[in-house]
Amino acid sequence: MSGVFTGRLRTRATGLHPPADASAYRSTALRSPRHAPIQLPSTASEETGPVFGHDLIGPTDADLTRNFGPGGAIGEQIIVTGHLRDEGGRPVPQALIEIWQANAGGRYRHRNDGYTAPLDPGFGGCGRCLTDAQGAYAFRTIRPGAYPWPNGGNDWRPAHIHFSVFGAAFGQRLVTQMYFEGDPHIALCPIVQSVPDARAIDRLTARLDMDATIPFDARAWRFDITLRGLDATPFEGRP
Amino acid sequence: MTRESASQTAGPYLHIGLAPNAAGLPMFGGDLGARMVGDGAEGTRMVLTGEIRDGSGAAVTDALVEMWQADAAGHCPARDPAFTGWGRTTCDTAGRFRFETLRPGALDGQAPHVTLWIAARGIGLALQTRVYFPDAPENATDPVLSRVPESRRDTLIAAATPEGYNIKITLQGADETVFFDI
Numbered sequence: 001m002s003g004v005f006t007g008r009l010r011t012r013a014t015g016l017h018p019p020a021d022a023s024a025y026r027s028t029a030l031r032s033p034r035h036a037p038i039q040l041p042s043t044a045s046e047e048t049g050p051v052f053g054h055d056l057i058g059p060t061d062a063d064l065t066r067n068f069g070p071g072g073a074i075g076e077q078i079i080v081t082g083h084l085r086d087e088g089g090r091p092v093p094q095a096l097i098e099i100w101q102a103n104a105g106g107r108y109r110h111r112n113d114g115y116t117a118p119l120d121p122g123f124g125g126c127g128r129c130l131t132d133a134q135g136a137y138a139f140r141t142i143r144p145g146a147y148p149w150p151n152g153g154n155d156w157r158p159a160h161i162h163f164s165v166f167g168a169a170f171g172q173r174l175v176t177q178m179y180f181e182g183d184p185h186i187a188l189c190p191i192v193q194s195v196p197d198a199r200a201i202d203r204l205t206a207r208l209d210m211d212a213t214i215p216f217d218a219r220a221w222r223f224d225i226t227l228r229g230l231d232a233t234p235f236e237g238r239p
Numbered sequence: 240m241t242r243e244s245a246s247q248t249a250g251p252y253l254h255i256g257l258a259p260n261a262a263g264l265p266m267f268g269g270d271l272g273a274r275m276v277g278d279g280a281e282g283t284r285m286v287l288t289g290e291i292r293d294g295s296g297a298a299v300t301d302a303l304v305e306m307w308q309a310d311a312a313g314h315c316p317a318r319d320p321a322f323t324g325w326g327r328t329t330c331d332t333a334g335r336f337r338f339e340t341l342r343p344g345a346l347d348g349q350a351p352h353v354t355l356w357i358a359a360r361g362i363g364l365a366l367q368t369r370v371y372f373p374d375a376p377e378n379a380t381d382p383v384l385s386r387v388p389e390s391r392r393d394t395l396i397a398a399a400t401p402e403g404y405n406i407k408i409t410l411q412g413a414d415e416t417v418f419f420d421i
């Protein structure tokens with residue numbers, strides 16, 4: 001091998017992700033490192049991907065309306081679908097996507113969530129799937145409710161679904177949130193607005209997809225996800 | 240070209256999504272990444288523990304920690320079929336986490352190390368760091384460690400414990416851990 005640094009993973013874009021210290025999102029105050037992260041080209045540790053047990057992912061894990069309690073979930077049934085690609089536009093197949101969300105009333109099935117909306121006995125709030133050979137994924141779930149959170153006194157999260165995504169390489173690991181087109185809380189939310197690039201926020205906003213909508217059953221929302229790509233040019237500081 | 244999707248915090252309830260059984264939801268027959276070492280794995284077993292503190296010294300109790308490492312022979316991803324090389328766990332009420340794993344071998348050109356990935360409320364882009372071992376002679380020539388200012392290198396070196404190693408992670412402040420964008 002010619003060197004430890006191969007520079008295969010493309011450097012993360014500056015000004016795309018939220019800064020560590022985003023003052024309007026108060027939880028960042030004590031959890032934001034004061035030093036910038038040390039930027040280095042990738043090594044084998046970042047360019048290889050985890051083995052989490054693909055055979056453990058069951059076909060019904062992606063249906064949040066049925067994967068928890070008996071009877072099914074309460075709320076507006078929706079399909080959330082899209083493609084996982086890298087920055088070069090290549091599909092990322094066999095990648096693990098995990099999601100979690102509040103129920104239709106805006107309440108999480110989590111011991112620390114004390115919001116007054118009731119729990120739904122038919123809804124756990126998490127699901128997972130693998131992307132197919134074309135990088136496509138799909139979940140069936142219910143549209144989550146908006147909920148208030150302790151931050152500025154009267155802050156409400158827009159309706160959202162949390163996404164955790166693996167790529168082919170551990171250095172592509174991404175956690176994000178999906179929002180719904182047309183939600184007025186997107187513009188008001190300190191967490192969303194911590195993303196400095198308006199176009200990047202737009203890409204976190206799922207669009208109504210009538211082609212994927214199942215007639216007389218469930219409307220579909222399209223959410224495509226992009227992971228770090230491979231760099232065509234070698235890293236300059238390479239030894 | 241479409242750039243990477245923007246990151247967003249995992250929020251306070253990430254455990255129900257990524258470690259539901261640990262969060263009290265019986266889902267999927269178990270949590271992914273809970274068991275790294277199977278029967279017959281080759282190498283030295285070790286327990287890697289850690290604790291995470293914020294800028295005020297308070298324990299970070301809601302974090303999710305993932306780790307990624309080479310197998311005992313230094314292959315990443317692991318070639319040992321009885322070892323996954325990937326683990327995921329949650330912090331407890333004292334901000335502590337624990338992985339039962341194998342001591343990694345030295346990767347080609349690098350000192351033995353473990354990559355840690357930390358997601359939590361208040362963290363907009365998950366934090367990535369590395370854990371090195373205090374007794375590894377390869378540390379002296381490791382190409383990543385050597386690019387960390389000497390005064391901060393200690394934050395990446397674990398301390399020996401009776402069952403393995405422990406790493407203190409400080410998100411902010413005087414002993415702030417070195418985080419990487421690699």
Ligand SMILES: [Fe+3]
Nearest residue numbers: 157160162250
């Ligand atoms: Fe949330």
